Amino acid sequence: MDALDVARWQFGVTTVYHFLFVPLTIGLSVLVAILQTLWHRTGNERYLKLTKFYGKLFLINFAMGVVTGIVQEFQFGMNWSDYSRFVGDIFGAPLAIEALVAFFLESTFIGLWIFGWDRLPKRAHLASIWIAAIGTNLSAYFILAANSFMQNPVGYRINPDTGRAELTDFVAVLTNKVALITFPHTLAGSFLVAGSLVVTVGLWHMMRNRDSADTGAYRFATKFGSWVVLVSATLVVITGDIQGKIMTQVQPMKMAAAEGLYTTESPASFSVLTVGSLDGSRELFAIKIPYLLSYLGTGDPNGTVHGINDLQAQYASQYGAGSYTPIIPVTYWSFRFMIAFGLAAAAIALLVLWSQRKGRTPTSRWLLRAGLVMPVLPLLANSFGWIFTEMGRQPWIVFGEMLTRDGVSRSVSLTEVLTSFTAFTLIYATLAVIEFKLLVRYARAGVPDLTPDPAIDDSRDDAERPLAFAY
Template sequence: MDVLDLSRWQFGITTVYHFLFVPLTIGLSLIVAGMQTAWYRTENPDYLRMTRFWGKLFLINFAMGVVTGIVQEFQFGMNWSAYSRFVGDVFGAPLAMEGLIAFFMESTFLGLWIFGWDKLPRKIHLATIWLASIGTAVSAYFILAANSWMQHPVGYRLNPVSGRAELTDIWAVLTNSTTLATFPHVIFGAFVTAGAFVAGISAWQLARKRDVALFRTSGRVAMVVSLVAAVGVALSGHWQAQIMTEQQPMKMAAAEALWEDETSAGFSLFAIGDVENGRNHVNLQVPNGLSLLATNSFDGEVEGINDVQARYQAQYGPGDYRPVIGLAYWSFRLMIGFGALAGLLALAGLWLTRRGRLPESRWFTRIAVLGIALPFLANSLGWIFTEMGRQPWTVFGIMRTAAAVSPGVDVAEVALTLVGFTLVYAVLAAIEVRLLLKFIRMGPESEAAPAEPIPALSY
């Protein structure tokens, strides 16, 4: 491997690892805020115990997310300095706003929530968790705005003297159509993730007959959140697919292994392709499904890989503008499949727990616990598709990935940090799992009201 390949591996590993914590943090913050609101309104001590139990798990996850996120930003200077120099004026603006506004907001109010249990009035304390939750969503928006600019650059100009991209319209960057479509998709995905997490742990506790009333309530709340959010993921994904078809037709064509322009295009369920010759040997399809997904019309036209490749060569010069077709195709399918299974599992759980019932068979508990992984897999595969499907571009249409890597870094240096980060992340994963299992096994506090703040260890 050369420096470019190793740098891409390193950034991919750290990004996918970091994003395991992000959606759970976003979704759990809202669920915990909702539980504390229920306690505030009803004074039911079970809602207080739920708030504090799930709040501990939320804080552990939040801390890990902060630690792993810092490493990502270091890489822009270490492995991708050419990229940072080229787009720093534009890319840095939303990231700076995320740090100065959103992260400051969420960390400040989260600190007040942690240590303010017996010091702040109940209404003010409730407001702190809601403001922290809003801060996590705002943080996600700014980061997605930066990423969306890489997918669809707007609000900039290329300086012919310095050869750099310069920001001309921050409002255009923040209201990028790609951002507006991506943000709800990511947020709904976060709610599915948190809902599956809470539902799976609740099912595990119910199987052991621990705090049955409490965990039945938290499990059903989580499953409602997951089911509603799964519908939101599907609807926002449909909107995102149309934006992608318009802005990055090669990515959509690769996702469907569609080689030639086609009207009334079918949605591919299973294909065996010949990438070298640009065709499929086998392609099982849903008639008109792709045209509906991509254009909102059963007879809409969708561009194919071969036609887009020819157009890009004429527009950008000689080169291969295709991503790894097999990776784009299967990551797109698996993303949809795992997300759909998470929604169906939530629906099944709500049916089995209706009218005060509890599932008697252990199969549901096992599936619910295993189901925790489904939205994590869907989120990771979605980002792999999003980033790999954009290749060979780092910034679509204006900077190729090969030109973005740091010129002064050698293979040994990148390999050393790649191994180092992987080992550190393995240790962090062991710590995260151990802390989560410790507090899950301990279960909710038995007292009706908190006397002390949540332990600092959780934070």
């Protein structure tokens, strides 16, 4: 084990951990805004209760996402300084805009939303949550644009004197075809996570408190979340199909590794299960669906999909001797786990809707248990999706331009990286416990009671009233 191995593990652990919070923040910000819009338009109190209830869960998750996201930037300078030096001119622009514009919108207008209840005009207060949600989604786009450069470099030139990548076309970076499809795919996955959480909490309260005055609110939340999950799952499939075709164009090795396809085939079959040799060089056993991989990769059932061995020979000739094959079991299984967990969440949402047909209230303990694990499924799907995306690009840190081994900091020792890795892991484990307990505690509390407290004197001027957290 050397500093490179530990640095990769550290970045992988912190990135996957951070991304546990990102999709929930992206999706829940919009869902809370929709609930508040329903209250604004109808005046129905149940929408206000749901807005404040899920808004509290959104804020807990948002705060944790901000804290864990800060570490990501430190790692670029700490463990990956050579990579930062090479790509800094490209990454600087989208990440600066993300911080100055998108994060500014998020932080400012979330603050206005939190403390603006009964102080801002209703329309201004509603606008604040929508602007915060837009900022959250813009933030995702700029970060994905930066990441997409690593998958498909565009809009740059290599300075022969400095050896650095220099930005030549910022519009090309923002309109990278990988970014344009990764963004809607990520958003769909985020709504899958957020919708699942809405379903889980609503279903739990509806089944545990059947005679509650708020049963109607929980029933609506459960149906609303289920439809969000089903629509999101459909969009994940559609955008994923397009993404697969673009991936075949710009990163054919990643597609071949995802399918365990060792030899070039035309037409190519989709692998349901493939067992390869220990050295990952050939297929030993496979269960396949004819023509499907050709269609997924090229849009043509008879299209050609290049295999791992042929691409390895091509890259060795193009870039020099070495292995250009990712770890096949990781890419193969992460791709399938991504699909399986996402479809499982959609299946549970469908069962939840079916159990409530004609006004029925679900009674199945198995459905309740399935509902309780439901949010974990799309979280796992998102995590495995990113593992596949990043591991499938290996050994490149910037595809075709810089190998991962060349991006690590040369001055950082194994001891230093191990120390920071251990510290971050322990801190993140502590934060995970705090996040889980906070979410469970406030989710169990249920929707708030909106009955005015007689001890509070509403006749006092706002300037005389203490500033209080709205929840």
